[in-house]
Amino acid sequence: MRNIHLERLESEAIYIMRETAAQFERPCLMFSGGKDSLVMVHLARKAFWPAPIPFPLLHVDTGHNFPETLELRDRLVKEIGAKLIVRTVQESIDRGRVKEEKGPNASRNMLQITTLLDALKELKVDSAIGGARRDEEKARAKERFFSHRDRFGQWDPKNQRPELWHIFNGRRHAGEHFRIFPLSNWTELDIWEYILMQGIEIPSMYFSHEREMVDRDGVLLAKCDYISLLDGETWKRETIRFRTVGDMTCTGAIRSTAATLEEIIEEVASARVTERGARADDMRSEAAMEDRKKQGYF
Amino acid sequence: MDLLRFTTAGSVDDGKSTLIGRLLYDSRSIHQDQYEAIERASAVQGNGAINLALLTDGLRAEREQGITIDVAYRYFSTPQRKFIIADTPGHIQYTRNMVTGASTAELAIILIDARNGVLQQSRRHGFIASLLQMPHILVAINKMDLVGYSEEVYREIVADYREFVQRVDIDDVVFIPISALEGDNVVEQSGRMDWYRGPTILHHLETVKVGEGRNVVDFRFPVQYVIRPNQNFRGYAGQVVSGSIAPGEDIVVLPSGQESRVHSIVRMEDDIQRARAGDSVVITVEDDIDIGRGDMIVRRRNQPQITRSIDADICWMSEQPMKTNRRWILQHATRSVQAVVGNVIYRMNVDTLHRETADTFGLNDIGRIEFELADPLFVDAYRVNRETGSFILIDPDTNNTVAAGMIRGAAQHVPPVGRVTTMERPVSPGVVWDDLYIPREERERQQGHQAAVIWMTGLSGSGKSTIARALEKRLFKHGARTMSIDGDQVRHGLCGDLSFSEADRTENSRRVSEAARLFFEQGSITICALVSPYRQDRAYPRHIIPEERFFEVHVDCDLEICKDRDPKGLYRKALDHEILDFTGISAPYEPPENPELLLQTHVLSVEECVDQIVAMLVTHGIMQDID
Known part of the structure; x- marks a missing residue:
């Protein structure tokens, strides 16, 4: 039996990736090593095949990674000839941009926001492709495919552009950028079924x-x-x-x-x-x- | 497993969020932690029972204000189907959101509170669904528990809404009585409404036919991106938005017009034998021709309209009103062009469905505009092809998306409502008008009178047909070549496929105009008797017939007298709601401002009317005095 809904979701995600490459000067693909970002890398390969992925992968590394994900990341990047850029939270701490949380529940999760925004600025990224899905959490249910961020990288839920049909408006002023979410319409189950269908390797x-x-x-x-x-x-x-x-x-x-x-x-x-x-x-x-x-x- | 995208519309209190919550909850699509989060939030709000609506009211600002302010997307699946819900708020001020949600949906659920019946906004939602050409409408009559599960209440609302639906362009509408709060007829059949034998909401969602909105005939491939890894490979990436294509088939590239043949359709795993609507693919062609983003690959024998002007329905989405004197960026498929407003034809009063004179549009206004474009677009009518018939407008200063547009076709320079100006006629692409073998002038010389078109407009029962028949008889008796086209007759054949909707009335009068023109060219004094209630529709024949040869005759009669005469029993039926969209009763009539002749038939006899028309023809040199 054909998985019509997976074919539709795949086609939509590929369309979004190509639209990003066409409308923006300096896209990058946010890569965490998780299954969603591995699916994205797979989709990006399909979108531009037989050419290589025309933008780099950016990994914001908290330094608290599972070793399995790093091993797979490095192997994959080599295999498909992609360009990988890594920026670490540790560097941000060392440069005094952020302060490490204290206590038993200390996490670098909040700190990586600064590292990420610094990296986007440094690399002059105008479109960061992320793997977020609308089904993950209530606040994400209203997220756009092309999500506008102001010059401070902030998201204003009241100031998002309506998205109609399959027409995406990526016009921006200097300093602004977009987050792009090709997997918006996927659910967790879709991701797993797609990984199975396409034989994508995961950690x-x-x-x-x-x-x-x-x-x-x-x-x-x-x-x-x-x-x-x-x-x-x-x-x-x-x-x-x-x-x-x-x-x-x-x-x-x-x-x-x-x-x-x-x-x-x-x-x-x-x-x-x-x-x-x-x-x-x-x-x-x-x-x-x-x-x-x-x-x-x- | 296939996919159905649907949208939901209803006002704050219609229980829309509760319905969605119920669908998710009863189809077991809510996870334990989401359920617990709602339990916690329900406790904070202190409204006792679990509030299913909290499941969908996403952002904190909304939770605090208790309203939904934007389109939110929800996902659930059953063993039959995966569903994507575009949940849109229904307040009047959020037309914009419903248009957005509906643009990618195939079905709209419109909620009506059984206690309130059909409200203005229920009609508004239906109108938007028809404007967006939604293939299926499901009207959920909610809160049946609060009206004692009364069949009578349900029937009344159904009859009310059906009457409205017939006035707009909607194909498939289904009504289901439910209680979202209690779960009746949402997922489980209700035991409290034995009188209802139809499907539940979920059953209908699972079985309604999907893919009907997709055009599978006309191959259109807007080029998104050129893929060129090396000298030996050049591929064109994009989505087949309609129709299909296979290697070996002939294509033409727009706008260059260069022709070639599809060499292959490439995919990472393997090449594809046929790419169909909805597929994202890479196409290579046999010849080395220049193709870039924004071009469109189509078939030679099946091309879109190539035009530098468009006629479109729009929904204004910006807080800033539209300014007619500035440039916009119009984004259509993968192509962006500069656009200026050529002509604001009208604004639609969504509540009365009347067309109003307009100079500008504000947030949530819907209307019809003609745009002039700096570069050509390749378009199809939205009703034929959603993908190549839609566009957005972008404000070049703010970069915001300010309007959504649905194309009717190339601009025909339709005069604005309330202001008649000049217009041009549509022409099928690639067709040349050849003059008649025997010119009209020669025919006129031979027959001894000139050709003309007499267009009689007026209410039903005003006496148009009676006068037309008497006039033709008089002219024929004196040896004139005549033809008469009667509004009722054309509805049997030439225009038998048209309804009485606004758009179809326009088409009806266009066809009659064109037919009249052919008879005119053949030398006849052509008499058209047609209600033709809209000024702009009557401006059309005036423009295609030479000046001094077109005579608009307003057959005017007091509405009460028309009702009294009622020769065909139509007024009675209209007043009984058996006929909808009946001019003078449930549809507007725009009287001519400067007709060549005004005949008041409650004052004049039929013979007197004919005398006046003949006198007019003589005065204008169409014919000799016949007495």
Whole structure:
């Protein structure tokens, strides 16, 4: 049976990528190493085939990455001949642009906004292609494909351009830029089904494995150098997998035995918690995502 | 699994968000954490029960004000289908948002509160859906629980709305009585409305035919991007927006007109044998010709209109009113051109469906404009092809998108409502007008009188046909070559495919005008008896017939007398709502401002009227005095 809805979503995403390359001078593709950005790289390859991807991949590195994602990133970039640019939160800290959070729940998630905006400015990026999807979170349900940011990188939900039919308006003044979201209409399940259909390689921690974990307020965090235990906490060996691969300090795992794509799809289809639901950063307040977005978060 | 995009429209209190929440909740598309977040928020707002509406009211400002202020997209799927909902707010001031949501949707759900019945904005939503050529409309009559699940209330609303729907251009409309709050007929069949045997909302969404809005006939390929990795490969990337293409087929590139043949359709995995509407592909052609972004690849025998002016319906979307004296950027498919307003034809009063004189448009106004373009566009009418019939206007100073446009065709210089000026006629592309083999002048010499067109306009029952018949008889008796075209007769054949909507009336009168012109050229004194209620429609024949040969005759009669005469029983039917869009009752009549002749038939007899017309023809040298 043909997956008509996946074909439509793929065609739409490719259309958006090409529209970006045509309307902008200096696009870049935001690359995190997660499954969504891997799907985006795949779509970008298809969009410009047989030419190489005509824009670089930009990785904002918090320094708290899962090692599996970096390994795959470097291998992929080499394989497809893409250009990769890495900017690190550590550099921003060293240059005094930001201050490291303190305490047991310290995270570099907020800090990466500054690193990102600095990098976009430095590289004169006028269109940053991101993998955000409207189904992820309420504030994103109104996001545009071509999302306008003012000169401070801020998103003003009241000042977004209407998007009609398949006509996208990427006109901008000097200093302004756009975030482009080719996967806007995809759901988590679509991503997984597409990964399966296209045979896209993803980092191993998406699949079920055993790992040392700590349960902190209901969020399962992986053992790493950046997390220290609080009173009463212990590392425990668990059978888990990750549904997203952000910063290790705030990306929660789920207990799961899904070890293949088919099993993951089965699990996602019947899941009771959205994938962002396992992220500690979203749970801080009801409007957490909207606040971060306004400041320039993806 | 296929995909249905639909949009929802309703006012704040119609329960739209609750309906969407209910669809998501009952189809098990809400995750546990989302549910818990709503529980928390519901507790804060202190309204007791779980508030399903909170699921869709996205931004904090909205949650605080309790209203939705922009288009929000929602996703859910069932084993049959994946759904994308464009959730648009329904207040009057947010026409803009509904237009946006509807532009990519195939179905619109219009919510009506059973307690309030059909409101102004329910009509507004229906009108926008018809303007955007939505293939399917689902009218959800909500809050049936608050009217005791009454069949009578439901029937009344259905009858009311049906009457409205017939006045606008909507093909498929389905009515479903529901209670979003209680879940009746949303996902599960209601046990409290035995009198309703139709589908539930979800069942209808799952089974309605998708893809009907897509044009699969006319191949159009706007070039998005040129792919040239090396000297040996040159491909044109884009989306097939309509029709289909295969390797080996002949193509022509617009605007250059260069012809070639498709060599291959390239994909990363493998080459494609046929690319269809909706596919993003790369096309290579056999000849080395110059093609760039903004060009359009089409078939030689099936081309869009190539035009430097367009006639379009627009929805103004900016807080800044439209200024007619400045330049805009018009973005159409992958092409952008500069545009100036040539002519504001009218603004539509969306509530009364009347066309009003206008100089400018403000936020949420809808109307009709002609634009002059600095460079040609390749367009199809929006009703035939959504993708090549749509455009946006951009303000070059702010870069904001200020209007959405739906193309009717190349501009015909339609005179603005309330101000008749000159106009030109449409011509099929690539056709040359050959003069008749026997010129009209020679025919006129032989027959001893000149050709003319007498256009009789007036209310039904005013006496047009009666006068026309008597006039023709008189002229024929005196050896004149005559022809009469009667409004009722053409509706049987020539215009049998047209309705009485505003657009179709215009087309009706255009066809009659053109037919009259052919008889005119053949030498006849051609008598047209047609209600022809709109000034601009009557301006059309005036413009295609030479001056001094066209006579507009206003057959004027008091409406009450027409109703009284009612020769065909039409007024009675119109007053009983059996006929809709009936001029004088439920549709407007714009009397001529300067007719060549005014006949007041409640004062004059038929013979007196004929005398006056003959006298007019004699005075203007069309014929000799026949007495």
